[in-house]
Amino acid sequence: MVIPEDWKIARRGAVCSSCDALLQPGRESVSAIYADGESFARRDFCDACFQSADRRGVPFSWWSAVVPEPEKKKAVFDLGVAKEFLQRLLREDDRARDSLRYLLTLMLMRKRGVVLVGQNQSAPDANGVSSEVMVIRVPPDDETVFEVRVAELDEAETERLRDELGKLFQL
Numbered sequence: 001m002v003i004p005e006d007w008k009i010a011r012r013g014a015v016c017s018s019c020d021a022l023l024q025p026g027r028e029s030v031s032a033i034y035a036d037g038e039s040f041a042r043r044d045f046c047d048a049c050f051q052s053a054d055r056r057g058v059p060f061s062w063w064s065a066v067v068p069e070p071e072k073k074k075a076v077f078d079l080g081v082a083k084e085f086l087q088r089l090l091r092e093d094d095r096a097r098d099s100l101r102y103l104l105t106l107m108l109m110r111k112r113g114v115v116l117v118g119q120n121q122s123a124p125d126a127n128g129v130s131s132e133v134m135v136i137r138v139p140p141d142d143e144t145v146f147e148v149r150v151a152e153l154d155e156a157e158t159e160r161l162r163d164e165l166g167k168l169f170q171l
């Protein structure tokens with residue numbers, strides 16, 4: 001998959017990252033997140049391009065919705081993209097992404113994209129180690145609960161992750 005150099009600045013309200021068609025308000029479009037080594041990248045697509053396996057490649061997560069009017073409810077759309085990404089991280093439950101999952105959970109909690117149900121100690125893992133977890137759910141699903149391990153973040157890592165998440169989701 002070839003990704004143009006400037007894909008990172010592709011913005012909703014702009015153009016499809018594959019065919020350059022305008023993403024028009026009122027039309028369906030897709031925002032996809034790609035794992036790119038240690039970090040993640042976002043590309044926005046028109047619906048037709050995302051249907052093409054060649055054009056969309058292999059996203060980590062994606063969120064499909066009607067393009068909002070410029071500046072209107074844009075934040076709600078980006079919140080949807082971020083929540084879908086978090087749910088993928090939660091299902092994957094990769095220990096290597098503990099910090100990212102934990103920090104995104106905290107950021108979405110503030111935006112009411114995530115609801116804290118409680119705090120707990122997890123069941124011991126294969127090594128008999130139990131960790132502190134937050135029990136959360138992601139509305140509108142009010143039945144499924146997830147455990148998010150509480151990560152110990154140093155200041156530099158927090159800043160790096162915040163920056164990355166801010167760029168991906170305009171948080």
Ligand SMILES: [Zn+2]
Nearest residue numbers: 016019046049
């Ligand atoms: Zn397109």
